Amino acid sequence: MVAQAAVTDWPTYHHDNFRSGLDPSAPVFTGPLVTRWTSAPVGNTIYAEPLQVGNLLIVADLSDTVTAFNAGTGGIIWQRTVGTPVSPSNPPFPCGNINPIGILSTPVVDPLAGIVYAVAMEEPANYYLVGLDLQTGLPRFPQVAIAPPGFDPHIQQQRSALTLANNRVYAAFGGFAGDCGPYHGWIVGTPAGGSGVQVAFRDDDQTRGDTAAGFWATAGASVDASGNLYYTSGNGFSGTFDNGNTIFKLSPTLTLLDWWAPSEWTYMNATDADLGSVGPAIVGATNNLIFQSGKSGWGYLVGTTLSPGGVHFGSELFSGKVCNAATDATTANDQVFGGVAYQDPYIYVPCPEGIKALKLAAGPSFSVAWSSPTFSAGPPIVAGGVVWAMDTSNGSLFGLNALTGVQRFQAANLGPMTHFTTPTAGQGRIYVPVGDQVMAFGQPRADRTTSLPAKVSTSRSGAPPPVPQTAPGGRPSLR
Secondary structure, eight states, X not given: OXXXXXXXXXXXXXXXXXXXXXXXXXXXXXXXXXXXXXOOOOSSOOOSOOEEETTEEEEEOTTSEEEEEETTTXXXXXXXXXXXXXXXXXXXXXXXXXXXXXXXXXXXXXXXXXXXXXXXXXXXXXXXXXXXXXXXOOBSSOOXXXXXXXXXXXXXXXXXXXXXXXXXXXXXXXXXXXXXSSOBOEEEEEETTSOSOOEEEEOSOTTTTOOBOOOOOXXXXXXXXXXXXXXXXXXXXXXXXXSOSOEEEEOTTOOEEEEEBOTTHHHHHHHTOOGGGBOOEEESXXXXXXXXXXXXXXXXXXXXXXXXXXXOBSOOSEEEEOSTTOOXXXXXXXXXXXXXXXXXXXXXEEEXXXXXXXXXXXXXXXXXXXXXXSOOBOOOEEETTEEEEEETTTTEEEEEETTXXXXXXXEOOOOOOOTTOOOEEETTEEEEEETTEEEEEEOOOTTSOOOOOTTEEEOOOXXXXXXXXXXXXXXXXXX
């Protein structure tokens, strides 16, 4: 299972099922930052986060192709196309902004079983769970259709990262860009290994005919120590509560255990201000809190018991302004997308104007500890005392001192990037998907002199990267 993966691996979105985005094994990055390798093009555009297990870097793309690169050199170890991706014009899709539709979400790797799991959309417009051998790329089991009763793949998009937990692979679905058709928030759990009974959860009130409230944040679910899953839905369309803008706590079999929604859910529904534009992250020194942001630019701390005393609406433990444009009212609009990163006691949030570092305090509460230089920040990660994030507007990689926010590194003008691009850390390198290629960055090799490429700059201003300590809950800490 992912929870038992080697600490040096990055087998799932943002490293672990807490979605911390933290590489605890990374050496301290002292600089300079150099380009270590650039891969050959893969089949099509890469939306998924690359995954690193051992010396393999696993990359999935829109052509329904999975490629395993040598993580050290960038050479291709194996490559497999699992099906024919779908053109949204044949058969006609009512809306959307991705073409073709193949593997869009981040896969997940089971290092112990040696299986790469991915969800592919294949002609004629069906979703399938595929399992490939980690070392060879050969299929480990026949593809499994994801098609619970009432599910229409023409209006359901699988963008959220896969989650491996409880001996199941969970895939979440929302709508396509444009919010067309009567889509719903779906989660489907398929037994790992491909054999057995699927379980499913649909978040709307089917007796009323509610729609929307999809699961589309790229981070996917977070999972607590008991195997319970937390998913956050996007907006609904109703003035009556319809499970939009809600954090759900689900059992391993996808039974609803609890839920929470902000008191501003009506405003969020009316203005397309999805709470679920960001995946929930488990934070706190004892892993007892959920941090949630969204399109409002505010942040919420909710206990893993989501509704204390049975109060579901507005029962968060703390909420506060995070991003610059967010007003002092929670009906602001300063959109956060994808996922956050966490290294106790700091939560790193990708705002439209850059990264915000929130410092957790007793209560619980948080306050803004620092703000980065201005750039269009994608979901960040933390490795080697540095917060790494993409400028998705200008195709650049930024490295920020994790304690101060001072810019230490920048690799500029790398190429086109997708909306929610996030890097990966492993083996002392930072891996970045750029269009249909992957670039690896790191420090110069000790056995040779490496010149600094023109497009990579290093700033030595500010304090050196902090050295992580160990928090009471077992997580690396910057306290």
